[in-house]
Amino acid sequence: xxxxxxxxxxxxxxxxxxxxxxxxxxxxxxxxxxxxxxxxxxxxxxxxxxxxxxxxxxxxxxxxxxxxxxxxxxxxxxxxxxxxxxxxxxxxxxxxxxxxxxxxxxxxxxxxxxxxxxxxxxxxxxxxxxxxxxxxxxxxxxxxxxxxxxxxxxxxxxxxxxxxxxxxxxxxxxxxxxxxxxxxxxxxxxxxxxxxxxxxxxxxxxxxxxxxxxxxxxxxxxxxxxxxxxxxxxxxxxxxxxxxxxxxxxxxxxxxxxxxxxxxxxxxxxxxxxxxxxxxxxxxxxxxxxxxxxxxxxxxxxxxxxxxxxxxxxxxxxxxxxxxxxxxxxxxxxxxxxxxxxxxxxxxxxxxxxxxx
Ligand code: NAD
Ligand code: IPM
Ligand code: MN
Numbered sequence: 001x002x003x004x005x006x007x008x009x010x011x012x013x014x015x016x017x018x019x020x021x022x023x024x025x026x027x028x029x030x031x032x033x034x035x036x037x038x039x040x041x042x043x044x045x046x047x048x049x050x051x052x053x054x055x056x057x058x059x060x061x062x063x064x065x066x067x068x069x070x071x072x073x074x075x076x077x078x079x080x081x082x083x084x085x086x087x088x089x090x091x092x093x094x095x096x097x098x099x100x101x102x103x104x105x106x107x108x109x110x111x112x113x114x115x116x117x118x119x120x121x122x123x124x125x126x127x128x129x130x131x132x133x134x135x136x137x138x139x140x141x142x143x144x145x146x147x148x149x150x151x152x153x154x155x156x157x158x159x160x161x162x163x164x165x166x167x168x169x170x171x172x173x174x175x176x177x178x179x180x181x182x183x184x185x186x187x188x189x190x191x192x193x194x195x196x197x198x199x200x201x202x203x204x205x206x207x208x209x210x211x212x213x214x215x216x217x218x219x220x221x222x223x224x225x226x227x228x229x230x231x232x233x234x235x236x237x238x239x240x241x242x243x244x245x246x247x248x249x250x251x252x253x254x255x256x257x258x259x260x261x262x263x264x265x266x267x268x269x270x271x272x273x274x275x276x277x278x279x280x281x282x283x284x285x286x287x288x289x290x291x292x293x294x295x296x297x298x299x300x301x302x303x304x305x306x307x308x309x310x311x312x313x314x315x316x317x318x319x320x321x322x323x324x325x326x327x328x329x330x331x332x333x334x335x336x337x338x339x340x341x342x343x344x345x346x347x348x349x350x351x352x353x354x355x356x357x
Pocket of ligand 2: 076090091094095247281283
């Protein structure tokens with residue numbers, strides 16, 4: 001049997017609500033298989049910070065490193081407690097994990113599932129994947145401020161781009177494109193303004209493209225991408241882009257494909273030196289937290305990405321199939337709670353297992 005040590009970070013707001021449903025799906029999809037999950041719960045996030053002042057200690061990090069994969073809900077944003085002002089749980093926990101565990105690929109697939117309503121009148125076929133760089137760019141925290149709080153304040157936030165960092169994520173994106181039927185890759189940047197980083201990204205893509213003659217490559221500026229996501233998302237197959245651009249367009253990708261509650265992601269360390277981390281694209285959603293109405297689909301689909309990463313394509317596809325069926329049945333149906341959706345998907349998975357056995 002394959003033993004998988006799974007670190008679970010439920011986090012804040014709707015994080016725990018959706019992770020509970022993700023775990024149900026994971027269990028149901030693998031029940032009776034040779035896959036055995038050994039879960040460790042890590043109580044991290046706002047509550048822990050308020051209680052201890054810690055976001056992620058070295059001991060936490062070491063313990064997490066001893067796992068094969070991580071499932072995370074969302075962190076930050078809640079509760080609306082003044083003691084959290086000035087704390088930065090997003091940077092101190094989420095980004096720290098991505099950086100320390102070298103999650104240089106932030107994989108964010110977007111599919112408009114059959115029967116799901118897009119806010120676009122004629123979306124066409126939406127099926128693309130954003131390969132977002134995860135460890136560099138404007139996220140590195142390379143900046144500072146002087147004369148803070150005065151009218152003469154100056155703040156900087158420098159984007160870091162290394163040849164090493166750009167090349168490895170670009171290579172991953174080309175390999176992803178090679179495995180997809182359309183074999184298209186779009187570099188998204190802002191080379192007309194961010195000329196130094198843009199040039200590095202462009203030259204890297206051109207060089208790696210020479211090794212992938214089967215992949216059709218094009219380039220779009222980030223602002224134009226927001227047009228095409230709305231007018232012609234079907235043109236996209238694989239997008240490779242910088243950390244910040246990738247963050248922004250994947251919320252938009254969620255919106256056009258039926259809602260942010262459906263958007264899954266994987267923070268991948270392809271080398272396998274560190275555990276990869278799977279999480280919804282969305283955040284802690286303070287506006288709906290505690291109401292039991294968050295859509296757990298993104299968390300459930302994130303477990304499919306986790307299974308893909310473990311080399312369990314069959315079980316991963318089972319999760320996607322169950323989600324696809326559930327989504328198709330939502331049309332015109334009554335609104336369901338977070339756990340009702342999770343239970344329905346888990347029940348489908350249990351059914352699939354029974355019939356397969
Ligand atoms: P958000 O994604 O939490 O919420 C944006 C909107 O989408 C809200 O209206 C929310 O109700 C809705 N939404 C999100 N997930 C949903 C779901 N599963 N079902 C139904 N509706 C859903 O983004 P935000 O409001 O910008 O951020 C809130 C907090 O979460 C911030 O502190 C932010 O830093 C943090 N955040 C954390 C993560 C993470 O931990 N991975 C990701 C994004 C944002
Ligand atoms: C995401 C989130 C994070 C990001 C924040 C919470 C640091 O928005 O995962 O998309 O910007 O990467
Ligand atoms: Mn985001």
